[in-house]
Amino acid sequence: MSTSRVDRPLGRGRGIPEATVARLPLYHRSLMGFADRGVATVSSEELAAAAGVNSAKLRKDLSHLGSYGTRGVGYDVDYLVYQVARELGLTQDWPVVIVGVGNLGHALANYGGFTSRGFRIAALVDSDPARTGELVNGLAVQSLGRLEEIIDEADVSIAVVATPASAAQEVCDRLVAAGVTSILNFAPVPLQVPSGVDVRKVDLASELQILAFHELRKQMSSLAALPQLAAHPARPGHPAHPALAPRSEATG
Amino acid sequence: MSTSRVDRPLGRGRGIPEATVARLPLYHRSLMGFADRGVATVSSEELAAAAGVNSAKLRKDLSHLGSYGTRGVGYDVDYLVYQVARELGLTQDWPVVIVGVGNLGHALANYGGFTSRGFRIAALVDSDPARTGELVNGLAVQSLGRLEEIIDEADVSIAVVATPASAAQEVCDRLVAAGVTSILNFAPVPLQVPSGVDVRKVDLASELQILAFHELRKQMSSLAALPQLAAHPARPGHPAHPALAPRSEATG
DNA sequence: TCGACTTTGTGCGTCCGTTCACAAGGGCTT
DNA sequence: AAGCCCTTGTGAACGGACGCACAAAGTCGA
Numbered sequence: 252m253s254t255s256r257v258d259r260p261l262g263r264g265r266g267i268p269e270a271t272v273a274r275l276p277l278y279h280r281s282l283m284g285f286a287d288r289g290v291a292t293v294s295s296e297e298l299a300a301a302a303g304v305n306s307a308k309l310r311k312d313l314s315h316l317g318s319y320g321t322r323g324v325g326y327d328v329d330y331l332v333y334q335v336a337r338e339l340g341l342t343q344d345w346p347v348v349i350v351g352v353g354n355l356g357h358a359l360a361n362y363g364g365f366t367s368r369g370f371r372i373a374a375l376v377d378s379d380p381a382r383t384g385e386l387v388n389g390l391a392v393q394s395l396g397r398l399e400e401i402i403d404e405a406d407v408s409i410a411v412v413a414t415p416a417s418a419a420q421e422v423c424d425r426l427v428a429a430g431v432t433s434i435l436n437f438a439p440v441p442l443q444v445p446s447g448v449d450v451r452k453v454d455l456a457s458e459l460q461i462l463a464f465h466e467l468r469k470q471m472s473s474l475a476a477l478p479q480l481a482a483h484p485a486r487p488g489h490p491a492h493p494a495l496a497p498r499s500e501a502t503g
Numbered sequence: 504m505s506t507s508r509v510d511r512p513l514g515r516g517r518g519i520p521e522a523t524v525a526r527l528p529l530y531h532r533s534l535m536g537f538a539d540r541g542v543a544t545v546s547s548e549e550l551a552a553a554a555g556v557n558s559a560k561l562r563k564d565l566s567h568l569g570s571y572g573t574r575g576v577g578y579d580v581d582y583l584v585y586q587v588a589r590e591l592g593l594t595q596d597w598p599v600v601i602v603g604v605g606n607l608g609h610a611l612a613n614y615g616g617f618t619s620r621g622f623r624i625a626a627l628v629d630s631d632p633a634r635t636g637e638l639v640n641g642l643a644v645q646s647l648g649r650l651e652e653i654i655d656e657a658d659v660s661i662a663v664v665a666t667p668a669s670a671a672q673e674v675c676d677r678l679v680a681a682g683v684t685s686i687l688n689f690a691p692v693p694l695q696v697p698s699g700v701d702v703r704k705v706d707l708a709s710e711l712q713i714l715a716f717h718e719l720r721k722q723m724s725s726l727a728a729l730p731q732l733a734a735h736p737a738r739p740g741h742p743a744h745p746a747l748a749p750r751s752e753a754t755g
Numbered sequence: 756t757c758g759a760c761t762t763t764g765t766g767c768g769t770c771c772g773t774t775c776a777c778a779a780g781g782g783c784t785t
Numbered sequence: 786a787a788g789c790c791c792t793t794g795t796g797a798a799c800g801g802a803c804g805c806a807c808a809a810a811g812t813c814g815a
Contacts, residue, residue, distance in 0.1 A: 254542065270533040272713055272716050272717075273709070273713055275712070275713075275716070276706070276708065276712040277693075277706075277709065277712065279712070280691060280709075297527050301693075302693060303693025305697070312644075329681035330724070333539070338716070339715060339719075340712075340716055340718065340719035341711050341715070343715075343719070345711075345715055345718070347711070352611040354609070354613040354614055355610045357606070357610060357612065358606040358609060358610035359707070361606040362606055362607065362707065364691060364707060365708060365710035365711060368708055368711075368712065369712075369715070370715075376567070399646070405657070407717055408722075409711065409714055409715065409718060411575075411711075430562050432514060432718060432721060433714040433715070433717065433718045434714075435710055435711060437533060439616060441529070441553075441554060441555025443555070444553075447721070449714055449717050449718070450683070451708070451710050451713060451714055452706060453666075453710060454529075455527070455611070455614060455616055455705070456528065456532075456616035456617060456619075456620055456622075457525070457528035458533075458705060459597075459617060459620075459622055459661065459663075459687060460527070460528040460531070460591050460592075460593065460601070460620065460621075460689055461524055461525055461527075461528065461703060462661055462686075462687060462701055462703055463591060463592040463595075463597055463621070463622075463661065463687040464524050464590065464591050464592055465524075465590075465661055465685065465701050466592065466597070466661060466684060466685045467592035467595070469699070473684050487733055491703065498511055503526075
């Protein structure tokens with residue numbers, strides 16, 4: 252890290268908070284909706300409602316990009332769309348490689364949301380020789396052996412890892428070695444990467460588990476309110492004190 | 504260590520921070536890995552490394568569940584697995600309905616990560632009559648018209664919305680009206696729900712856009728010496744400099 | 756031209772999450 | 786049995802995010 256200097260206030264604050272960055276795609280999408288409906292101007296209140304956030308938060312987020320609004324009027328939709336898109340790098344063409352063409356990789360390859368926003372699926376890669384050559388969304392699956400070659404040829408810097416957990420780290424290492432510096436990881440393992448490489452994780456099972464946690468709380472509280480309506484009492488088969496019980500695997 | 508009264512962490516303990524809750528599935532998965540390898544005890548350092556988090560954070564997270572470690576030794580893997588699983592509600596069976604059996608819904612229905620952790624796909628629902636009856640992972644797709652019926656019969660409280668954006672809110676409303684109180688939303692729209700209903704959003708396109716933002720930054724810093732790349736040929740519909748007119752700040 | 760109205764942009768208090776650093780506590784060796 | 790050493794659990798400092806509330810700044814009508 253040569254740039255140990257934290258930030259350089261170039262023009263308008265170049266240091267955009269991470270939380271704001273995470274919401275910019277949301278704003279961009281909402282703005283596109285307004286643009287499609289022919290709306291020329293939106294207030295922070297309207298846009299915030301469409302994006303599902305607080306209006307003050309929206310204004311503060313946008314203020315990090317610059318002063319693009321007009322007091323008393325609101326924001327010019329087209330102008331703001333362009334500014335947000337530029338900030339997000341959506342004016343560029345981003346070639347993306349998807350590694351792992353299983354159920355998820357298949358769905359991602361067919362998912363329109365990617366290709367319609369500046370991302371272009373440059374290649375699909377899978378380790379299974381039986382899958383090589385298979386056409387997915389008009390693109391032929393290629394061998395994992397050609398991974399470095401593909402990344403180099405297409406100048407790929409963003410990759411999607413949709414492999415099983417067991418292969419994820421090795422694939423990740425090869426991606427990084429080949430020059431990829433941004434990874435979207437769907438495998439349920441924490442990828443280890445050198446500094447300078449960004450990893451974002453999408454953990455489908457965890458999301459459900461988080462919901463289940465809150466769901467359990469709701470059910471417990473509503474169950475406590477009712478005297479005896481226990482339709483689902485505690486599991487009879489569960490060990491009362493699991494620390495004592497030997498590891499009986501296959502719990503899942 | 505003779506009592507298991509930790510069922511009820513003190514008045515304060517009931518409120519587990521949201522950030523901690525979001526990491527519990529991670530810990531649970533890492534712990535399962537240790538258990539599968541026959542490890543009986545892990546230190547916070549080892550578990551934190553496996554989960555990809557700071558060890559102090561891990562200890563604080565676990566401390567919210569109770570005092571399940573042994574100083575000088577670490578944590579009993581099996582005991583901790585059970586405690587985390589119980590806290591997450593993984594000891595229960597959670598029937599889940601997936602609405603929208605497109606590419607994504609298809610992949611989710613086949614995704615093993617769901618079914619292997621206490622979640623059971625109770626039904627697949629799609630609005631397309633042509634899809635009704637189609638078998639996905641051994642389960643027949645059912646008509647959207649039967650949604651309320653299905654939810655009631657299977658006692659579903661968790662649903663996955665994998666519909667197009669245009670249908671998401673209406674589906675959401677019907678889900679909530681039918682008794683669903685937790686929703687995992689893959690549609691790129693912010694769902695509006697009454698209080699008491701939890702929504703978690705998984706926005707695949709946004710994740711890539713966030714990566715692209717940082718990627719752009721990296722490329723800009725490495726290409727800082729180059730001449731202007733701003734002369735990007737904007738699309739015909741897009742204003743090259745949209746806000747020239749409305750801004751005359753000279754004021755005299 | 757002027758005043759009233761509307762909406763942006765932001766200063767500030769508050770809260771949540773992260774991390775450091777260390778005392779408390781338990782096992783292990785002698 | 787006693788002391789050493791290890792790891793947990795947590796107090797406290799820190800920083801970032803959020804939201805209120807308001808001044809600044811622009812528009813619109815008279």
